[in-house]
Amino acid sequence: MRLNGKTCLITGAGGGIGMAMIEAFLAEGAIVVATDLDADQIVRNCEHLQAGSQLIARRLDVTDPSGIAGLAEQLKAEGVEINVLVNNAAAITIGKLLDATVEDLRLVFGVNVEGLFNVTKAFLPGMIARGGGTVLNMASLASVHAMHERFAYSSSKAAIAMMTRSIAVDYVKDGIRANCICPARVHTPFIENYLKKYYPGEEKERFEALSRYQPVGRMIQPSEVAAMAVYLCSDESAMVNGGSFVIDGGVMAGDQPSPEG
Numbered sequence: 001m002r003l004n005g006k007t008c009l010i011t012g013a014g015g016g017i018g019m020a021m022i023e024a025f026l027a028e029g030a031i032v033v034a035t036d037l038d039a040d041q042i043v044r045n046c047e048h049l050q051a052g053s054q055l056i057a058r059r060l061d062v063t064d065p066s067g068i069a070g071l072a073e074q075l076k077a078e079g080v081e082i083n084v085l086v087n088n089a090a091a092i093t094i095g096k097l098l099d100a101t102v103e104d105l106r107l108v109f110g111v112n113v114e115g116l117f118n119v120t121k122a123f124l125p126g127m128i129a130r131g132g133g134t135v136l137n138m139a140s141l142a143s144v145h146a147m148h149e150r151f152a153y154s155s156s157k158a159a160i161a162m163m164t165r166s167i168a169v170d171y172v173k174d175g176i177r178a179n180c181i182c183p184a185r186v187h188t189p190f191i192e193n194y195l196k197k198y199y200p201g202e203e204k205e206r207f208e209a210l211s212r213y214q215p216v217g218r219m220i221q222p223s224e225v226a227a228m229a230v231y232l233c234s235d236e237s238a239m240v241n242g243g244s245f246v247i248d249g250g251v252m253a254g255d256q257p258s259p260e261g
């Protein structure tokens with residue numbers, strides 16, 4: 001199996017993409033340490049996987065350095081040695097610069113940027129000490145392509161793409177690889193939640209518009225992101241380092257299909 005020998009810690013694992021990654025990683029032989037704000041929810045959602053001791057669910061708030069240090073200590077004491085770290089947890093706010101409040105910026109940068117920093121800082125030393133490992137960051141198409149009304153979120157995701165490259169160049173000699181995935185719209189609770197919050201009563205129209213945004217004509221499925229994650233966390237991608245991998249149904253390829261056909 002493609003992830004035999006990998007012990008993968010995933011943050012924000014209770015969400016749509018996180019759950020798909022848990023399933024795909026377990027299916028490829030990994031031990032998965034799945035973390036989120038609510039560990040019990042992960043356990044409930046994963047019951048059908050019958051993962052046994054291959055799945056360890058723990059509470060982890062990526063904005064809480066002492067909680068992160070506590071988990072790192074706990075895992076060490078249990079002999080669980082992380083060699084793959086997936087920084088997946090995120091917060092989003094919608095709006096242009098003039099809509100954004102400083103609280104929006106603090107929330108989004110606190111979870112997305114500082115959270116990635118906190119968790120990576122806690123787990124990277126162990127990975128280096130054991131001869132290397134892989135960091136996979138969930139960025140976004142918004143990291144590389146300005147999306148309307150995503151000022152705070154896009155800025156945080158652009159920072160993640162550069163944090164990924166910085167880790168890649170700084171730790172390559174320590175056996176660490178770092179890459180990020182940049183998806184366009186993925187059909188997860190993330191989308192449902194912000195449609196409900198920001199566009200009440202217009203959810204259906206907005207959902208259809210978000211689907212049309214991808215020239216392929218639909219949203220990405222979480223399992224399609226998880227498939228790329230499996231590759232980037234496996235040894236098949238041993239020569240892949242510092243990359244930002246777009247999965248966007250053709251958004252970045254160029255023009256949208258013309259109305260004339």
Ligand SMILES: NC(=O)c1ccc[n+]([C@@H]2O[C@H](COP(=O)([O-])OP(=O)(O)OC[C@H]3O[C@@H](n4cnc5c(N)ncnc54)[C@H](O)[C@@H]3O)[C@@H](O)[C@H]2O)c1
Binds near residue numbers: 014017063139187189
């Ligand atoms: N869904 C999309 O369209 C899309 C597109 C591009 C990138 N992404 C990125 O993919 C990743 C996963 O997104 P998703 O769609 O599965 O989202 P989701 O909302 O379904 O899941 C996100 C998870 O992060 C957790 N979380 C939030 N704050 C946290 C904190 N402080 N500490 C720990 N966990 C926290 C939430 O509890 C949630 O389970 C995110 O980084 C997101 O930015 C999503």
